[in-house]
Each structure stands twice: as C-alpha cells, then as structure tokens.
Amino acid sequence: xxxxxxxxxxxxxxxxxxxxxxxxxxxxxxxxxxxxxxxxxxxxxxxxxxxxxxxxxxxxxxxxxxxxxxxxxxxxxxxxxxxxxxxxxxxxxxxxxxxxxxxxxxxxxxxxxxxxxxxxxxxxxxxxxxxxxxxxxxxxxxxxxxxxxxxxxxxxxxxxxxxxxxxxxxxxxxxxxxxxxxxxxxxxxxxxxxxxxxxxxxxxxxxxxxxxxxxxxxxxxxxxxxxxxxxxxxxxxxxxxxxxxxxxxxxxxxxxxxxxxxxxxxxxxxxxxxxxxxxxxxxxxxxxxxxxxxxxxxxxxxxxxxxxxxxxxxxxxxxxxxxxxxxxxxxxxxxxxxxxxxxxxxxxxxxxxxxxxxxxxxxxxxxxxxxxxxxxxxxxxxxxxxxxxxxxxxxxxxxxxxxxxxxxxxxxxxxxxxxxxxxxxxxxxxxxxxxxxxxxxxxxxxxxxxxxxxxxxxxxxxxxxxxxxxxxxxxxxxxxxxxxxxxxxxxxxxxxxxxxxxxxxxxxxxxxxxxxxxxxxxxxxxxxxxxxxxxxxxxxxxxxxxxxxxxxx
Amino acid sequence: xxxxxxxxxxxxxxxxxxxxxxxxxxxxxxxxxxxxxxxxxxxxxxxxxxxxxxxxxxxxxxxxxxxxxxxxxxxxxxxxxxxxxxxxxxxxxxxxxxxxxxxxxxxxxxxxxxxxxxxxxxxxxxxxxxxxxxxxxxxxxxxxxxxxxxxxxxxxxxxxxxxxxxxxxxxxxxxxxxxxxxxxxxxxxxxxxxxxxxxxxxxxxxxxxxxxxxxxxxxxxxxxxxxxxxxxxxxxxxxxxxxxxxxxxxxxxxxxxxxxxxxxxxxxxxxxxxxxxxxxxxxxxxxxxxxxxxxxxxxxxxxxxxxxxxxxxxxxxxxxxxxxxxxxxxxxxxxxxxxxx
Numbered sequence: 001x002x003x004x005x006x007x008x009x010x011x012x013x014x015x016x017x018x019x020x021x022x023x024x025x026x027x028x029x030x031x032x033x034x035x036x037x038x039x040x041x042x043x044x045x046x047x048x049x050x051x052x053x054x055x056x057x058x059x060x061x062x063x064x065x066x067x068x069x070x071x072x073x074x075x076x077x078x079x080x081x082x083x084x085x086x087x088x089x090x091x092x093x094x095x096x097x098x099x100x101x102x103x104x105x106x107x108x109x110x111x112x113x114x115x116x117x118x119x120x121x122x123x124x125x126x127x128x129x130x131x132x133x134x135x136x137x138x139x140x141x142x143x144x145x146x147x148x149x150x151x152x153x154x155x156x157x158x159x160x161x162x163x164x165x166x167x168x169x170x171x172x173x174x175x176x177x178x179x180x181x182x183x184x185x186x187x188x189x190x191x192x193x194x195x196x197x198x199x200x201x202x203x204x205x206x207x208x209x210x211x212x213x214x215x216x217x218x219x220x221x222x223x224x225x226x227x228x229x230x231x232x233x234x235x236x237x238x239x240x241x242x243x244x245x246x247x248x249x250x251x252x253x254x255x256x257x258x259x260x261x262x263x264x265x266x267x268x269x270x271x272x273x274x275x276x277x278x279x280x281x282x283x284x285x286x287x288x289x290x291x292x293x294x295x296x297x298x299x300x301x302x303x304x305x306x307x308x309x310x311x312x313x314x315x316x317x318x319x320x321x322x323x324x325x326x327x328x329x330x331x332x333x334x335x336x337x338x339x340x341x342x343x344x345x346x347x348x349x350x351x352x353x354x355x356x357x358x359x360x361x362x363x364x365x366x367x368x369x370x371x372x373x374x375x376x377x378x379x380x381x382x383x384x385x386x387x388x389x390x391x392x393x394x395x396x397x398x399x400x401x402x403x404x405x406x407x408x409x410x411x412x413x414x415x416x417x418x419x420x421x422x423x424x425x426x427x428x429x430x431x432x433x434x435x436x437x438x439x440x441x442x443x444x445x446x447x448x449x450x451x452x453x454x455x456x457x458x459x460x461x462x463x464x465x466x467x468x469x470x471x472x473x474x475x476x477x478x479x480x481x482x483x484x485x486x487x488x489x490x491x492x493x494x495x496x497x498x499x500x501x502x503x504x505x506x507x508x509x510x511x512x513x514x515x516x517x518x519x520x521x522x523x524x525x526x527x528x529x530x531x532x533x534x535x536x537x538x539x540x541x542x543x544x545x546x547x548x549x550x551x552x553x
Numbered sequence: 554x555x556x557x558x559x560x561x562x563x564x565x566x567x568x569x570x571x572x573x574x575x576x577x578x579x580x581x582x583x584x585x586x587x588x589x590x591x592x593x594x595x596x597x598x599x600x601x602x603x604x605x606x607x608x609x610x611x612x613x614x615x616x617x618x619x620x621x622x623x624x625x626x627x628x629x630x631x632x633x634x635x636x637x638x639x640x641x642x643x644x645x646x647x648x649x650x651x652x653x654x655x656x657x658x659x660x661x662x663x664x665x666x667x668x669x670x671x672x673x674x675x676x677x678x679x680x681x682x683x684x685x686x687x688x689x690x691x692x693x694x695x696x697x698x699x700x701x702x703x704x705x706x707x708x709x710x711x712x713x714x715x716x717x718x719x720x721x722x723x724x725x726x727x728x729x730x731x732x733x734x735x736x737x738x739x740x741x742x743x744x745x746x747x748x749x750x751x752x753x754x755x756x757x758x759x760x761x762x763x764x765x766x767x768x769x770x771x772x773x774x775x776x777x778x779x780x781x782x783x784x785x786x787x788x789x790x791x792x793x794x795x796x797x798x799x800x801x802x803x804x805x806x807x808x809x810x811x812x813x814x815x816x817x818x819x820x821x822x823x824x825x826x827x828x829x830x831x832x833x834x835x836x837x838x839x840x841x842x843x844x845x846x847x848x849x850x851x852x853x854x855x856x857x858x859x860x861x862x863x864x865x866x867x868x869x870x871x872x873x874x875x876x877x878x879x880x881x882x883x884x885x886x887x888x889x890x891x892x893x894x
Contacts, residue, residue: 008888013560169560241888253889330559358559363620365566366666369831372564379888384836385880402887410558417564418666424556542555 002229005249007242009376010234011411013169013331015208020290020298021172025180027302028289028315034076034102034306035342036062037089041137042144043069045098054081057111059283062100065132071145072135075102076285076304078109086527090309090327090344093538094337095531102306113281124151124195127278134277135284135345140240140267141328143346146274149266150195153259157196159248162189162203164212164268165231165238168329171349173288174268176300178205178212182219185268186226188275193225196264203228203268204243235331236409240265242378254379254405269348289343291316293326293351306342309350313339318352326351330358331410365418373412373422379405383412383422390429395436398429406430421542428539435536566665569780570625573826576774577632580767580822584636587760588692591640591707595647596632598711602651603631610660626665630654633673633826637819637866638680639691641702641726644711646687650676670873671833674866681861689862690726694760697727697751730758731818732862734809744806757816765821772825784841785834786824790815792849800857814853823852823865833873840876840883848872 039045046063050056056075063073082103086096119127128147137143140163162185166174178185189201203220205213207230216228231237231246241252244263252258258265269287276282285305289312292298296317303312309325326333327347335353351357373383381402389398403426412422584592607627611618631651638647654676662668681688692702702710702725706717716722728736730752737747747753754762775781797814814820819827828834828848835844848868855864886893 011562013562245888251889251891253887256889326557326559328557330557332557333559334557335555335559353559362561362565365620365624366664368566368569368626368666369834369836370569371831371836374836380885381887382836382884401884402890405887405890414558414560415562415564417566417569419561419565421556423558 002227003249004229004231005246006232007237007245007251007378008380009378009411010237010242011376011414012233013235013414015233016169016292016330017172017175017208020170020292020300021175021209023297023299025176025288025300025302026315028304028307028312030077030104030106030108031304031307031311032104033082033308034079034104034304035087035089035099035308035340036073036076036102036306037087037097037099037342037344038063038073039097040073040143040305040344040346041071041135042142043067043071046070046073048084048098048100050075050081050084050100052081052084055079055105056081056102057109059111059113059285061133061283062102065135065145069145069148070132071137071147072133072283073100074135074283074285074305075100076306077102077104078107079104088338088341090336090341090347091531092334092337093531093534095527095534097527099342115281116278119191119278120194127191127195130281131274131277134273134282136270136274136277137284137345138267139269139273139287139345139348141332141346141348143344146266146270149259149264150192152195152197153264155260155262157198157259157264158200158262159264160189160193160196160198160201161240161244161247161263161265162201162268162271163238163240163243163265164203164205164209164216164228165243166209167206167233167235167238168331168333168349169235170292170351171290171329172292173290173300173348175209175212176290177269177272177288178209179215181272182212182215183222184275185216185272186219186223187279188271188273189226189266190223191274191278192264192266192271198264199225201226202247204231204238204247205229206231206233206237208233235411236378236407239378239407239409241407254402254407284345287343287345287347289347290349291352292349293357294319294322294354295352303343303347305345308340308342309336309347310339312343313350313352316352319354321354321356322352323355323358324353326353326358331414332408361421362419364420367418367420370417372415372417376411376415378409378411379407381406383426386429387420387422387425390425393429393432395429395433399433403429403433424539424542428542431536431539566624566626570629572778572780573629573775574625574632576771576780577636577768577826579770580636580764583760583763583767584640587694587763588640589695589702589707590704591692591711592635594708594711595635595638595640595642598644598647599631599635599651600628602648603627603655606652606655607660610656610664614660614664616664621665624665627655627659630659630672630676633822634676636822637673637677638688639726641690641692641707641710642687643714646680646684649683650680653679666832668832669876671827671830671869674827674869674873677866678870681866689728689732690722691729693725693727694752694758697759727752729818729862730761731856735856735862738807744809748809756810756812761818762816765816768821768825772821775825775829781825781829782838782841784838785829785845788842788845789824789828789849790820792846793820793853796850796853800853808857814856818856818863819865820852823848823869827865827869828872833869833876835876835879835883837880837883837885839885840879843879843883844872844876847875 044067047066049064050062057078060075061072062075065072079102083101087099089097131147136146164174164178193201203216213230220226220228236242244265245251250261250263273284286302288300289303290300291313299316325336325339327336328349367384369384377383385401386398386403406426408423410423604627608618611621634650634654635647654672658670658672658675659668709715733752756762772786776783793814794811798811800808801810835841851868851871852864855867
C-alpha cells in the first residue's frame with residue numbers, strides 16, 4: 001500500500017452522486033443550434049476565422065488561437081455559420097461574449113483529420129502545437145491551455161498527478177469517463193508524462209468510486225510507471241493542491257508553481273482529450289457533462305461544445321419547480337444567469353436547482369468565533385479573522401493573514417452555524433485589493449509622467465537660458481548682429497499671425513489624435529472590462545446588503 | 554440562492570447553545586440533590602431576566618428580536634451566572650447580575666459575538682464587588698447545616714427575605730469549601746484537621762465535588778459532540794493540577810492537594826463551560842492552550858493569595874483581555890508555508 005498523506009480540514013457533504021452515475025454516458029442529440037464562445041479558456045480569446053454564411057465542417061477551426069496563452073475553438077458539427085456576435089455565455093456575470101452561432105446541417109461531416117499512428121517520433125514542440133490547435137484545455141474547471149503546461153521544466157518533474165478525485169457533490173462526469181474510457185485516459189497520461197519528462201503517473205480517485213478505481217487500476221497495470229490510487233472521500237480532496245498533498249505529501253503554497261516542486265497535475269478528462277487530439281487528430285469539440293438535480297433521469301451526456309444548456313437539460317427531463325441552473329457542483333459552482341448559453345469546455349456538470357435541493361439561505365447571525373471554519377479550511381487559514389478584516393475593509397491585514405491563499409472551496413461557508421456567506425466576503429476583499437493595486441499602478445504611472453514632464457520643462461528652460469547667455473556673450477564680443485535688430489523690428493501683427501498659426505496647427509494636430517486606450521478595444525476587451533466592473537458592482541452590493549450581518553427575515 | 558456554496562451543514566448558533574445548556578443538566582441535577590431546589594429558582598429568575606433584558610436591548614438597538622432571542626445565548630449566560638452565585642439569595646441579586654451581564658457586558662459592546670468579556674463572569678464580578686456579604690452565604694449541603702430548610706422556606710427567603718422563626722442566615726448557610734479552607738488556614742488551622750471538618754467529602758466539598766463531577770460529565774459530552782475542542786479544558790485542568798500539586802508537594806501543610814482544587818469552586822464549570830466561550834477565548838489551538846494555562850495559574854493564585862472565595866471568574870476576565878494579543882501571536886502556519894516561519 002502506498003503511503004497517503006492528509007490535509008487539514010475538509011468537509012463531508014452528502015455526495016448525491018448515485019442519482020447520475022447509474023447510467024452509461026449517452027450521446028446528446030444534435031441540438032438545433034450551437035452557440036460557441038471564442039474564449040472558453042484562460043488567456044486570449046481565439047480570433048474568428050470564419051464568416052457569417054460560411055459552411056463549416058465538424059472539427060474545422062472557427063477561432064484561431066492567438067497570443068501566448070490561447071487555444072483554438074472548433075465547429076462542433078458541420079453546418080452554417082448563422083451569426084458572429086455577442087451572446088450570453090455560461091458565466092456568472094451574465095455578460096455577453098463574442099460567440100459563433102452554428103446551425104447544424106445534420107450530416108455531422110468531419111473535416112479531414114490528421115491522425116498520428118505513433119507520436120513517439122514526433123518532436124515535442126509539434127505535439128504541443130497540435131494540442132493548441134486542437135483546443136485542448138484543462139477540463140477540471142480551470143480551462144488553462146494544456147500545451148502551456150506540457151513541457152520539460154527547469155526543475156525536474158517527478159510526478160504527474162492525474163486528478164480523478166471528483167470531490168464535489170453531484171458531479172460524476174469523470175467517474176463515468178474513467179469507468180468507460182480508462183485505457184484512452186492512460187494513453188493520454190502516457191503522452192503527458194513523456195512531454196513532461198516525468199517519472200511516474202499517480203491517478204487519484206476518491207474511494208466512493210469503486211468501479212472507476214477498478215477500471216483505472218486494470219488499465220494502469222499495463223503501464224509500468226502508473227498507479228491508480230484510491231484516496232479518502234473528503235471535500236475538497238479533488239482540489240489540485242489537496243490531491244497533490246494526499247498523493248505526494250508536497251504542499252504547494254499559493255503563488256508557487258507545483259512544477260517548481262516537481263509535480264504537474266491534470267484532470268483525467270484532459271488526458272482523454274489530449275489523447276484523442278494527438279492519436280486521432282480530433283479537436284476538443286465535445287465533453288462529458290453530468291446533468292442532474294431536479295431532472296427526471298439524471299445522467300452523463302457526451303455533449304457538443306455550444307449545445308444550448310436548456311436543450312441538454314431537456315434531454316434529462318427538467319422537472320417543474322426548477323429555480324435555476326448551476327454549472328459545476330453545489331460547493332463551488334455558479335448559478336447561470338441564462339440557460340440559453342452554450343455548453344463550454346468548463347461545463348462539467350449542470351444541476352437543475354430547486355428549493356427542495358437547495359433551500360434559500362437562512363438568516364445571517366453574527367460570528368461567534370466558534371472556529372468551525374478554521375477547523376475545515378484546507379488552506380489552514382483563520383476564516384473568522386479574514387471575515388472580520390474583509391468586513392472592516394482592513395485589506396492590508398487580510399493580505400497579512402494570507403487572504404490570497406484562500407482557494408474559495410466554500411468549506412467555511414458550508415459549516416458556518418451563523419450562515420455567514422464567508423466566501424463572498426473573501427471574493428469581495430480580493431477584488432477590492434486588485435482594484436486598489438490597479439489604481440495604485442495608474443497613480444504611479446501618472447506621477448512618473450508628471451515628474452518626467454517637470455524635469456523636461458526644467459531642462460528646456462535651462463537650455464534656453466544657456467543659449468541666451470551664449471548669444472549675449474557672442475554679442476558682447478563682436479558687433480551686435482543685425483538679426484537681432486530685424487527681430488525686434490518685426491511688426492506686432494506679424495507676430496500675432498505667427499502665434500495664431502501655431503495655435504491652429506496645434507489644434508489640428510490634437511483633432512487627429514484619438515485616445516488610443518479607450519476606443520479601439522476589441523469586443524473581448526470591452527466584454528472583459530464590463531464584466532469586471534459588473535462583478536465588482538455586484539459583489540459590493542452583496543457586501544453592502546450583509547455588512548451589518550443582521551438577520552434578515 | 555445566489556452564490557456557492559448552495560448547501561450548508563444543518564447547524565446553527567441556536568443548536569450549539571442548546572447543546573451547552575443540555576450539557577449543564579447533570580451538574581444541575583446533582584446541585585438540586587445536594588442543596589435542594591433553590592438553584593432552580595435562581596435559574597428561572599436568571600432566564601426570565603436574561604431573555605427580557607436581551608429583548609429590551611435588541612429593541613433599543615433596533616435589532617430584530619426574534620432571531621436573536623432564539624439563539625439561546627442569553628439563556629446560557631443566565632444559567633452560567635445562576636450557577637456561579639449562591640442560590641439562597643434575595644431575588645434581586647441574580648436579577649441585577651443578569652441584567653448587568655446582558656445589557657452592559659454584552660449589548661453595550663455590540664451584542665452577540667462582539668463582547669470581549671464573558672458576560673456571566675462580568676455579572677459575577679459586579680455582584681461580588683457590590684454585594685460581598687450576600688455572595689458569601691452559600692447553602693449548606695442537605696443535612697449538613699445546623700438547620701435544614703425546606704423548599705417553601707427557601708422560596709420565602711429568596712422572594713421576601715424572610716427566614717422561618719428562630720433561624721438565622723448563618724444557621725442555614727456557610728462559606729464554600731474553598732473559602733472555609735482559606736479562612737481556617739488564616740487562623741492557623743492545620744490542613745489535616747481542617748479537611749476533617751464535616752463540610753469536606755472524599756476529595757473536596759461534600760456536595761460540591763459531586764456537582765463538579767456533573768459538570769465534568771457535561772463537558773465531556775460537549776467535547777464528544779465537538780462543540781468544544783479539548784485544548785482549553787484539558788490544559789486548564791492539567792495546569793491547575795500541576796501548579797496546585799507543586800505547591801502541595803512543597804508545603805502540604807498550607808496547600809490543599811491538586812484533586813481538591815480540581816473539584817472545588819468553579820474549576821469544572823470554568824474549564825468546560827466558561828473559559829470555552831468561543832466569543833471571548835482565542836481561536837487558534839496554541840492560543841487556547843496559552844489562554845487556559847494562564848487562566849489556571851491565575852485561578853490558583855487568586856484562590857490561595859487573593860481576597861475572593863474563588864478565582865475562576867477573575868482569571869477568566871483577566872485572560873479575556875489577552876485574547877486579541879494571544880490570537881495575533883499564535884497564528885498557525887498556512888498550507889504550503891510551514892517553512893516560512
């Protein structure tokens with residue numbers, strides 16, 4: 001038996017997984033349309049490379065990865081581009097993003113793919129390029145472009161941790177994927193191990209998934225460097241930092257790269273997609289989505305990216321009394337502002353919420369410092385102190401107490417007997433600090449500009465004075481040059497005309513210059529700015545509402 | 554339901570406080586067994602006063618009344634104060650103490666969660682400073698005083714201040730075992746002969762040692778239900794045991810043994826119910842241990858060298874002052890940063 005480590009805290013919410021893990025993965029029906037956002041990943045949005053009206057094939061690139069950290073976006077099926085515009089996306093802000101709307105033609109006709117029989121002879125940079133072009137990103141929720149994480153680091157990477165823990169209640173997509181496609185996951189893991197030059201692959205699976213563990217152990221027995229390990233079921237044991245700790249004993253602090261400590265971590269779904277992308281040339285155009293909660297038959301679907309969420313939920317039979325759709329799990333998921341948006345690469349689970357499943361929050365009482373939050377905090381923070389600092393807007397103190405080590409897992413809010421929405425306070429404090437830092441940066445830049453201008457004016461004045469002095473000296477030496485006389489003799493109206501001309505010129509110049517930073521923004525940038533502003537406004541509103549921590553009846 | 558997490562553990566302040574009240578019951582039952590039902594009158598008076606003062610203060614502070622009244626915190630303060638003062642006392646004693654505890658020590662500092670000092674102990678301190686004589690008349694255990702007092706007479710005294718004809722207060726009450734020991738030692742009594750007085754039982758006071766055992770049982774229940782952590786009670790009792798043991802070893806003639814200290818006065822009540830009040834005790838495990846050991850040392854010193862019959866209340870209040878400092882000092886290392894310290 002491998003020695004396992006533990007991490008501090010954690011909670012044991014009802015797992016609610018049995019509802020959806022009893023049925024095999026079903027292929028979702030071809031939807032009536034697909035709404036595919038161009039930015040589903042961390043980094044730059046992809047650049048649109050198709051036009052409205054154009055016919056595309058399944059797997060064809062519709063958004064080209066652009067910039068250092070980016071990933072491509074593909075047509076999930078064959079059809080016609082109906083629109084390229086701002087649409088609501090699966091994001092809590094409810095703000096629109098640039099999306100490609102695709103009307104399927106029903107043929108589901110693939111573009112010519114470039115499979116690789118044997119990837120071992122291929123240069124690693126080519127493999128990374130293929131992954132980037134195939135749009136492979138982290139499917140555990142972080143959606144970070146995978147190619148960016150798959151290279152031999154300065155520091156030797158010993159262990160590749162494959163995350164199949166799936167600790168959030170309700171979610172079973174990784175469970176089913178591991179049960180049904182274990183071999184392909186491990187082929188992907190082998191590819192990743194090679195790209196990382198790692199020694200071993202440790203696959204962590206929570207022990208409430210015996211079928212998945214058996215399947216993965218069976219598949220892992222064919223690879224000498226791999227081991228599928230049952231880890232204790234505890235939330236948030238599936239957090240990358242927590243799983244790395246459990247499997248290797250290494251603690252990766254906030255702001256530290258796990259690779260510097262010799263570990264890299266990927267979700268099992270990402271390994272599977274990476275394998276499909278390299279071996280078969282298939283881009284990431286679908287993923288497994290758990291549809292559960294207030295539905296008739298909870299189940300996992302293999303859904304095309306862009307499938308309208310309402311259509312996918314309908315396949316499981318949405319029941320009356322649904323109050324909203326949660327994307328992700330009940331601990332860290334987000335309540336979607338609209339079910340019109342499309343499934344994105346980060347959509348691991350859709351829960352139809354109802355008052356019976358998720359009752360409205362109870363009245364908030366003051367903190368009694370019972371420290372249940374500190375007992376369950378996996379980051380070993382003192383949530384009760386951070387709460388006070390966030391409430392008092394004592395942001396420097398909050399940072400001192402390691403606010404930014406908070407992973408927002410929600411364990412503290414889950415156990416709080418006073419029903420305080422602790423995580424919201426931390427998000428609020430974090431966003432306030434970011435805003436302050438941005439403000440500070442702008443102020444620093446302005447001050448620098450001002451100081452530079454002052455010194456330039458000073459220098460010009462000095463130079464002028466020196467020039468004048470030199471001239472006077474020259475004049476004193478020889479006869480006074482006639483030029484001076486002529487200058488003096490210039491008629492006054494002539495001078496005024498010249499001044500006016502200079503002013504006009506300056507005005508004309510000013511008119512041609514446009515402020516560059518505020519007008520020529522891409523829709524993505526505008527969306528980003530608006531989104532940030534909206535999020536801050538909303539958080540502020542919430543914070544305001546509960547500032548007094550008064551019971552609300 | 555706007556933000557994650559959308560699920561919560563079914564736990565509440567009200568349930569926590571209720572469990573603490575529940576854990577006091579074994580001690581209260583033993584109290585009634587050994588001293589008669591007067592304590593129940595005190596608890597009732599304190600409860601009514603506590604709840605009405607709480608309601609009044611909430612109204613004055615324009616806070617919602619019902620949810621706060623239901624949190625059971627005022628009730629707990631009332632019970633703890635009632636258990637800390639003599640049950641056979643004029644009714645206004647417990648009423649004044651409870652009012653002060655709730656109105657001044659709790660609400661003037663901001664109400665639930667904001668009070669730096671344990672309200673019940675503030676109530677106790679006010680009473681013992683303002684009404685020292687009423688605070689020293691403790692009921693004698695049943696069958697021990699020069700005259701017994703039935704419930705009717707106890708009630709009569711509490712409400713009307715009248716004792717049955719021919720009885721004096723001194724006849725039905727006595728000093729606590731701790732106080733008796735201190736007085737006797739002052740009068741140059743010998744430890745051995747003092748402890749042979751009828752007021753002393755197996756390890757400490759004849760009834761109070763049992764009541765202490767009741768609180769110990771209730772405290773263990775709180776620990777098992779994870780309402781309190783082991784740090785404060787364990788460290789408090791161990792430190793008290795160690796310091797009294799050390800003094801006892803050095804000078805057994807003038808210092809009672811460690812078990813006497815553990816089962817006397819408010820040692821058990823303090824260890825499990827008073828010092829563990831989360832609002833007024835440190836939040837970090839190391840902080841709790843420092844807090845508890847400090848409280849134990851102060852308790853012992855006040856008991857032995859101070860002028861008050863017991864030291865737990867003042868030790869608690871003195872350590873309450875240090876809580877913010879202790880918390881700041883004992884911040885635990887966070888995940889992944891254990892080497893940074």
